[in-house]
Amino acid sequence: MVIKSLLIIVLFFSxxxxxxxxxxxxxxKGNVDGAIVTLGDIAxxxxxxxxxxxxxxxxxxxxxxxxxxxxxxxxxxxxxLVTTLSLPGSIIWKGSQTVLTKRSGIYIGSKKILEIxxxxxxxxxxxxxxxxxxxxxxxxxxxxxxPAGNLTYEVIPSNPGILGSxxxxxxxxxDNRVAKNMSVRGRIEALAxxxxxxxxxxxxxxxxxxxxxxxxxxxxxxxxxxxxxxxFSGKKLTRNIKAGTPISHSMVVSLPxxxxxxxxxxxxxxxxxxxxAIGIARSDGIRNQMIRVQNSNSKKxxxxxxxxxxxxxxxL
Numbered sequence: 001m002v003i004k005s006l007l008i009i010v011l012f013f014s015x016x017x018x019x020x021x022x023x024x025x026x027x028x029k030g031n032v033d034g035a036i037v038t039l040g041d042i043a044x045x046x047x048x049x050x051x052x053x054x055x056x057x058x059x060x061x062x063x064x065x066x067x068x069x070x071x072x073x074x075x076x077x078x079x080x081l082v083t084t085l086s087l088p089g090s091i092i093w094k095g096s097q098t099v100l101t102k103r104s105g106i107y108i109g110s111k112k113i114l115e116i117x118x119x120x121x122x123x124x125x126x127x128x129x130x131x132x133x134x135x136x137x138x139x140x141x142x143x144x145x146x147p148a149g150n151l152t153y154e155v156i157p158s159n160p161g162i163l164g165s166x167x168x169x170x171x172x173x174x175d176n177r178v179a180k181n182m183s184v185r186g187r188i189e190a191l192a193x194x195x196x197x198x199x200x201x202x203x204x205x206x207x208x209x210x211x212x213x214x215x216x217x218x219x220x221x222x223x224x225x226x227x228x229x230x231x232f233s234g235k236k237l238t239r240n241i242k243a244g245t246p247i248s249h250s251m252v253v254s255l256p257x258x259x260x261x262x263x264x265x266x267x268x269x270x271x272x273x274x275x276x277a278i279g280i281a282r283s284d285g286i287r288n289q290m291i292r293v294q295n296s297n298s299k300k301x302x303x304x305x306x307x308x309x310x311x312x313x314x315x316l
Contacts, residue, residue, distance in 0.1 A: 022051055022088070026074040026095030032103050033148040037061040039081070042072060042099040051088070055081070066105025067145035071098050105145040108172070113141040113184060117168050120155040121188075124162055129227065131192030131219055135168070138185045149174040163190055163220050190219040195226035195247045203240050207232045207252065217246060224248045256284035257309045258291065266293060266304060270316040279304075279312070 023046040030042035040056030060077045064070040078093050117135045125133070152173045157165035165188055172180040193214040201211055212229050219225060226232055226247045235252040258264060258281050268275040278296045285291035285306040293304045293312055304312035 021090035021092050022047065022049065022055075023092040023094060024055070026077075026093075026097075026099055028096040028099065030072075030099050030101040032063050032101060035063050035147075037063055037072070037101055039077070042074075042077075042101060043095065055087075058085075061101070063103045064101070065145070066103050066147045067107065069100055069102040071100050073097070074099055104148045106148060106151055106174070107143065107145050108180075109143045110140045113170065113182075116153055116170060117155060117184065120157075120168075121162070128162060129190060129192060129219055131190040133163075133188065133190045135188055136186050138187075141182070141184050144180065146172055146179045147174050150176075152176070163188055188220055191216055192219055192227065193217075194219070194222065195229055195232055197241050197243055197245050197247060199243045201237055201241050203237055205237045206255065207235050207237065207247075209233065212247065215244070215246075222246050222248070224250060254286040256286055258285040258306055258312070260284050262310070263296075264293060264304075264310050264312050266295065266302070266312055266314060267307070268314045268316065281312075285312075 024039075025044045025046075027042055027044065030037070032041050036059050038056060039058045039060050042060070043056075045052040045056060058081060060080070061070070061072055074095065074097050081087065114135070114137060121128075121133050121135060154171040154173075156169040156171070158167040158169070159165040167183050167185045169181070169183050171178060172182075194217045195212055196215045196217075198211050198213040201207075205211065209229055212232060214229070217225070226249065231249070232247055232252055235254050238251055238253055241247070241251065260281055260283050262281045264279055264281050266277045266279045268277070279293040279302075280296060282292040282294055282301065287306055287308070289306050290303055291306060291312070292301050294301050302314060304314050307313045
């Protein structure tokens with residue numbers, strides 16, 4: 001009977017699984033991404049029990065700014081958790097007495113900031129003149145570090161036309177939330193060949209390839225410059241200009257292709273119907289200008305559009 005009782009006791013205790021205490025070991029260094037530090041960020045757990053998972057999620061400190069570090073006192077953290085939570089006394093606390101905790105971040109350097117502006121100018125090139133366009137900053141932008149996450153940015157020129165901008169505003173977003181606003185001052189260069197006078201030209205000169213040439217200039221320093229010799233060929237200067245002076249469209253006028261008193265052909269268009277008549281121009285006219293023309297047969301004055309030399313149109 002005694003032997004049987006001893007056997008039962010042995011079998012009972014052999015079926016009991018030993019209970020191992022949870023062991024928490026503080027690391028010497030920890031890394032975090034967000035704005036808070038949890039126990040799981042700075043300590044290791046020797047099992048994955050519900051107690052270990054719950055403790056790992058406990059907030060123990062605020063993170064330092066992105067890219068910076070802070071030294072956390074492991075003993076103070078342990079004392080706080082033990083006094084504020086109902087924890088088993090069997091937990092074993094081990095490891096470093098202090099944990100150097102660093103918050104990760106996205107480093108944005110001076111070079112990166114200027115590359116962002118250059119990228120914006122490249123993407124905007126379809127709406128800009130055909131020129132070599134670059135931004136020259138007044139001073140190197142100060143680097144900074146943003147929180148870790150999905151980074152996007154927006155560039156806003158101070159002038160909607162871009163070329164006249166003296167400043168670019170940059171808005172940085174992390175996970176769709178604004179993380180940084182900044183401005184970069186400087187100037188834009190837009191180098192392109194422009195039409196200039198090949199020599200000193202008096203007022204009234206009719207321009208041609210003989211007295212015009214192309215020279216590379218900064219478009220940002222000019223107002224309404226000419227970019228093609230053909231834009232000015234056959235037009236007349238309205239002022240005296242020096243050699244090398246950029247020619248703008250405001251400096252020239254088109255020569256009349258029809259003169260006052262000239263006999264012209266009048267073409268009347270109405271749908272698919274085309275009629276013609278002969279008339280006398282009552283004023284000079286350049287191409288596409290509306291002028292008065294007297295019909296030679298009816299003697300009536302009609303308003304016509306100058307289509308070409310000796311030809312005007314009436315569209316009904």
